[in-house]
Amino acid sequence: MSEKAMTKPKYFGMTGTWLTVWVTVACATDMTLFGYDQGVFGGVVVTQDYINQLNLADNASLLSTITAIYDIGCFFGAIAAVMIGDPLGRKNSILLGTTIMSVGALLQCTAFGVPQMIVGRIVAGIGNGINTSTAPVWQGETSKASWRGKLVIIESVSWRVPLAFQFIFIVILYATVPWLPESPRWLISKGRVEEANHILAALESTTHDNPYIITASNEIQYAVDYERENSPSWGELLRGKTGKEGGTCTMRRLFLGMGAQAMQQLGGINVTSYYLPTVLIQSVGLTEKLARLLAACNSVSYLLFSFISIPNVEKWGRRNMMIYASLGQGCCYLLITLLLRLNEMDGYAHKNEVASASIAFFFLYYVFFGIGWQGVPWLYPTEINSLSMRTKGAALGTATNWIMNFMVVEITPIGINSIHWKFYIIWTVFNFSFIPVVYLWYPETADRTLEDMDRFFRENHDVFVFRHKDAISTKRPLAYIEREQDEVRRTSSVHAGMAMDAARNKSNATEFNEKREGTGRNATLSTDGSHDEFKEDV
CATH class of the missing domain: 1.20.1250.20 (MFS general substrate transporter like domains)
Incomplete structure (x- = not known):
């Protein structure tokens, strides 16, 4: 360029x-x-x-x-x-x-x-x-x-x-x-390093020769080269191979991203996202007009509580948000199940009261989902997968989300009509089961660079991440910070040395040119003097 x-x-x-x-x-x-x-x-x-x-x-x-x-x-x-x-x-x-x-x-x-x-x-x-x-x-x-x-x-x-x-x-x-x-990472993977460096500089509002930009670019290039040497092809993945010595944990990272997307859907969000008016009409017994009104109010509530996660997603961490949201969602579905069971009991004297109470827990479910599970599963596959597998990993995670989405949306009207209150037991069990899954196997990605995650999986092959403090901390591990600072200092010193060499070379070149010009003038004077003497002798 x-x-x-x-x-x-x-x-x-x-x-x-x-x-x-x-x-x-x-x-x-x-x-x-x-x-x-x-x-x-x-x-x-x-x-x-x-x-x-x-x-x-x-x-x-x-x-x-x-x-x-x-x-x-x-x-x-x-x-x-x-x-x-x-x-x-x-x-x-x-x-x-x-x-x-x-x-x-x-x-x-x-x-x-x-x-x-x-x-x-x-x-x-x-x-x-x-x-x-x-x-x-x-x-x-x-x-x-x-x-x-x-x-x-x-x-x-x-x-x-x-x-x-x-x-x-x-x-x-x-x-x-x-x-x-x-994406600067995509550009570097295509060999367009100079263009990527200018974009990195623009995103950080600095110059492309800033040591931090050079360090970030070098880390991305290293990750690209490492993945090209070690990551498996699709054929190797299908045959169960994971690259040279399993160094990049490709399959594990793919499954973690796909699992996060699957859990989002199996938590039962689209039982209510697509069908909340239907649920309120058939399960709770509301009129169409009131059901649509409450669904609209719920959408506003859902939107407002979703904003809570924006300033807190780095502070709370991905793991904590998924774990505590699953706990809250599971409790909501458990109470919905119990209340709708009472609502469907013949001769129960307080049907209207328990039906109305169940509406509150549908609303509360959305609060927990909006804070915890609404955004993290879309973010997690892009953070957990390596650069060479990031697009593929995000796409497979999204495909998992959509196929689970289809299953939930397809069975919900049939399930409500066929098994009534028992249908909600399914989502209660799923939500509670996600708590140990996330705790045992899902590493924290908050406050890490994408290159930090590559380094983590190169150096740690233990699938039970809860045993590693650096894997579950919401703070960036000190070792990663120190490595980055050392690299920035090294890059700064290299560029400072190059700048000094350039200045020294420039100074030497200037001095050389001045001497050459001076020598030229002396030679001219000498020639002129000899010529005059020659004329006098003649």
Whole structure:
């Protein structure tokens, strides 16, 4: 890349915090589309005009399939991201996914029959699957370690407008993604080191020759080279091999990321995200109007409590948030199960009271989920996987999320209709089981650089992480800090020495030129004098 191109203002002149903020805006908008479909379609499926238009009044199975088929599209989109993520880069992958989503949104909001609605939801899902696999990686690779965690009326119109409203988010993505920086880690993996260094400098609001930038770039290059030498191919992974001596723990890291996404869905969030109005109508006995009103209130509450995790995700740590959220969610589902059991008992005198009480625990469940499980599973695969496997790991994690999402959304209406209150026992058991799983096997990633995690897995092959203090601490291990400081000092001294050598060479060159010029003048004077003497002799 030419020096002229490098010095030309990029990203509208933004650097540092503001540049990171705009990358976050793009990624947050991308992920909002995922949550938006869940929230909106939960209200759409109980809208009478939607049910009448698509002839779904007596077909709960088809209704659940139309809802869940979106997740199948997302699953295949996530699988597609495995293949296109590295060749296209983070930005181009998101723009491709956004274009596909535009087509899907248009098909849905103009649908007058089941086939078009199904096709529209599959197409939109493919685009969303690509985007939800890519956005967390892009965000994670362009953020500081301490910021990553911070960074969802008339009859016919009542369901067409919300589906069409997706275009607002799509426009935001088209307006922001093209001019934002590519992932520096992806650029280095493609050999574009100089360009990556300038982006790292822009994100830190400093110069590309700053020792910290050089150290960060060197660490990324080392991780890239190490992974190229040690990480297994897809064929080796399928045959159960894990690279040279299992040095990078590739399979273990893949399973940790996929497991986090699976636990998010098996915690029962989409029992309520897609079907809260249905749950309140069929399980609690509310009217459609009141159920939709409470679902809307719950969405606002969910949004507000989700903000609590933003300033605390680094302080509390990923492990603690998942463990304590699972405990809270499990208690909520346990109480929901008991209260709905009483509500369904023949002759029980306080049915209305226990039904009303269960609503409070549906709301409280969302509080725990919003704080703990809403964001961490999307963040974790990008932090836990190595650079060479980061796109693939995030895509496989996302694919796991979507296939589990499909399963939950598909069985929920059937489960509520068939086994009633017993259906909620499933989610109670799952939530409580996640506590030991996270405690035993999931290392902490808060306040670590992505290169710190590579170093941890190269040096620690014990799967039971709770036995290692550095693996579960919410603070960055001192050993990693000292290594980084030593590297920065070494880089600084090397560059200081190079600068002194350059200055010395420049001084020597100047002195040499001055002497040469002086010698030239003396030679001229000598020649002139000899000439005069010659003339006098003659």
